[in-house]
Amino acid sequence: MSDKLSQKKVEYIAKLSKLENSKTEEERFSRQLTKIIDYVGSLSNVDTSEVGPTNNTTGLQNISRKDVVDKSHCFNQSESLSQTKSKSKGYFKVEAIFEQKDE
Amino acid sequence: MKLPLDIKENKENLIEKRYSFTELVDTYLKRIRKSDKRINSFITITEKAAYDRVRFFDKEIVSKGSKIFDQYPLAGVVVSHKDMFLTKGIKTTAGSKVLSDYIPAYSSTVVEKLEKAGCILIGKTNQDAWGHGSSGENSDFGPTKNPWNEKMVSGGSSSGSAAAVSMQFSMIATGTDTCGSVRVPANYCGIVGLKPTYGSVSRYGVIAMASSLDSIGHMAKTTEDVESVFNITKGVDSKDANVSKGKFIRENNPVIGIPKEFFVEGLDSQIKDNIEKNIKLLGSLGYKFKEVSLPLTKNAISVYYIIMPAEVSSNLARYDGIRYGNKRTSFSEEAKRRIMLGSYVLSSGYIDKYYLKAAKVRNKIIKEIDRVFNDVDMLIAPVAPTTAFLLGEKSNDPLKMYLNDIYAATASITGIPAISIPSGFTKDGMPIGFQIMGPRFSEKILFDLGKNYQENTTHHLEVPSL
Numbered sequence: 001m002s003d004k005l006s007q008k009k010v011e012y013i014a015k016l017s018k019l020e021n022s023k024t025e026e027e028r029f030s031r032q033l034t035k036i037i038d039y040v041g042s043l044s045n046v047d048t049s050e051v052g053p054t055n056n057t058t059g060l061q062n063i064s065r066k067d068v069v070d071k072s073h074c075f076n077q078s079e080s081l082s083q084t085k086s087k088s089k090g091y092f093k094v095e096a097i098f099e100q101k102d103e
Numbered sequence: 104m105k106l107p108l109d110i111k112e113n114k115e116n117l118i119e120k121r122y123s124f125t126e127l128v129d130t131y132l133k134r135i136r137k138s139d140k141r142i143n144s145f146i147t148i149t150e151k152a153a154y155d156r157v158r159f160f161d162k163e164i165v166s167k168g169s170k171i172f173d174q175y176p177l178a179g180v181v182v183s184h185k186d187m188f189l190t191k192g193i194k195t196t197a198g199s200k201v202l203s204d205y206i207p208a209y210s211s212t213v214v215e216k217l218e219k220a221g222c223i224l225i226g227k228t229n230q231d232a233w234g235h236g237s238s239g240e241n242s243d244f245g246p247t248k249n250p251w252n253e254k255m256v257s258g259g260s261s262s263g264s265a266a267a268v269s270m271q272f273s274m275i276a277t278g279t280d281t282c283g284s285v286r287v288p289a290n291y292c293g294i295v296g297l298k299p300t301y302g303s304v305s306r307y308g309v310i311a312m313a314s315s316l317d318s319i320g321h322m323a324k325t326t327e328d329v330e331s332v333f334n335i336t337k338g339v340d341s342k343d344a345n346v347s348k349g350k351f352i353r354e355n356n357p358v359i360g361i362p363k364e365f366f367v368e369g370l371d372s373q374i375k376d377n378i379e380k381n382i383k384l385l386g387s388l389g390y391k392f393k394e395v396s397l398p399l400t401k402n403a404i405s406v407y408y409i410i411m412p413a414e415v416s417s418n419l420a421r422y423d424g425i426r427y428g429n430k431r432t433s434f435s436e437e438a439k440r441r442i443m444l445g446s447y448v449l450s451s452g453y454i455d456k457y458y459l460k461a462a463k464v465r466n467k468i469i470k471e472i473d474r475v476f477n478d479v480d481m482l483i484a485p486v487a488p489t490t491a492f493l494l495g496e497k498s499n500d501p502l503k504m505y506l507n508d509i510y511a512a513t514a515s516i517t518g519i520p521a522i523s524i525p526s527g528f529t530k531d532g533m534p535i536g537f538q539i540m541g542p543r544f545s546e547k548i549l550f551d552l553g554k555n556y557q558e559n560t561t562h563h564l565e566v567p568s569l
Binding site: 003005009011013014016017018019021025029032033035036037039040042043044045048051052053054055056057058060063065070073075079080082083084085086092094101102 | 300406410427434460465
């Protein structure tokens with residue numbers, strides 16, 4: 001029943017996670033993650049037929065506030081750009097997502 | 104000068120002019136300079152900010168005398184913040200190379216509240232990168248060593264905070280506890296560590312790890328100080344909608360449950376003996392004990408290692424190296440492991456089997472814990488299966504490292520408060536402690552027990568040698 005995280009699967013989830021691994025890392029992660037998944041997979045032995053999922057421990061719900069801008073935690077342009085390593089004319093500079101194809 | 108033990112003694116000394124605010128900071132910095140190369144508890148030391156602040160207080164106390172404590176109840180309390188807490192204008196790394204040069208443009212609510220209350224920031228502390236770790240060894244800036252024996256880990260992930268308080272590099276420290284990250288290092292370093300009720304302290308401006316679990320925590324040598332700090336930091340914050348002000352009705356003669364599942368195989372015998380001895384001591388102070396059973400809690404650690412990586416993979420997705428910080432290639436091994444584990448348990452074909460299953464078992468454990476508090480008022484438990492272990496002992500086996508959080512997981516996934524209190528030393532001189540958990544928002548009864556215990560014991564007065 002256990003799910004093996006093959007190196008190929010590790011390569012796939014790394015892609016989903018925008019991470020890069022060397023071949024040695026892929027081999028190591030495959031071994032380690034399989035062992036971890038095997039351990040936590042023991043939850044399949046717990047009967048949960050009569051209970052729903054939750055991530056809420058305090059029961060808090062629907063917290064709202066007036067729809068007004070609170071300037072005490074807004075950044076101005078220079079604050080927003082203060083930490084970037086790549087900017088141009090007051091904008092963040094990012095790598096191109098679409099490339100022009102020359103016909 | 105001799106450093107004060109706690110906030111109360113410090114206040115008296117400052118009012119009586121036994122030392123100035125500046126002399127106080129001089130003394131802490133001297134200790135840091137002498138020994139922190141060895142311990143590695145700080146990533147950044149904020150000397151200039153600290154001196155600017157104490158110069159102000161030295162002037163204030165001349166003109167206003169003891170009245171300054173009305174406005175600044177924690178005036179002169181030297182604090183260090185885990186590097187997970189954003190500090191405006193001061194480098195904040197989360198222990199990771201991804202943020203090696205990140206200077207926040209704002210401070211977290213907790214940092215602001217403590218500053219407003221008069222605390223003096225002395226430095227930002229070392230930690231497992233992103234809060235990922237139980238030993239402090241996953242810091243990208245080198246591990247924090249245990250103040251009681253440098254060959255041992257300090258515990259993590261709030262490793263530097265615990266070591267700094269233990270070494271008297273600062274009087275109090277902040278930490279974050281997602282699954283033991285305040286309690287375990289506090290325990291390994293012989294100080295008090297509080298993980299409050301989930302949602303009782305604002306997390307605004309604190310780097311997120313796993314949002315349904317992350318709690319802000321506090322560390323000090325005494326329970327009384329942890330309580331004073333918590334009373335400042337807790338409470339509703341318009342910048343964090345997750346904070347609530349819960350109600351708790353106090354019982355007069357608290358009964359403490361001993362969960363039988365927590366004292367079986369896998370627990371170090373010196374810890375077991377120590378806790379049994381302390382149950383007798385607490386008994387002589389009027390606390391009643393009762394054995395209880397929590398059969399589902401054995402699954403808490405598995406629930407945690409599914410839910411947490413799932414939330415980590417989502418929270419760490421924001422680090423794109425575009426707006427701030429470095430590229431994702433700067434993530435080190437443990438963060439990568441958790442991000443990938445999270446992506447896996449959330450991926451198509453596996454989400455039902457792992458993530459949703461864990462969220463259901465979590466619900467069952469919450470119900471089991473809520474039920475036990477109909478029967479008893481608090482629970483006593485170990486903090487970790489062993490005392491501090493050797494550096495490198497578990498670092499090649501992630502699963503083995505993960506199981507170190509086994510006693511921390513119950514309070515984390517159910518959102519209840521827990522406090523770890525130093526309760527002695529092993530034959531080799533390493534600190535031992537125990538953990539007390541209570542119903543949501545019952546911090547007051549945990550503090551009362553901790554204060555009562557510490558009034559009758561002296562373990563917390565021991566200081567490791569410089």
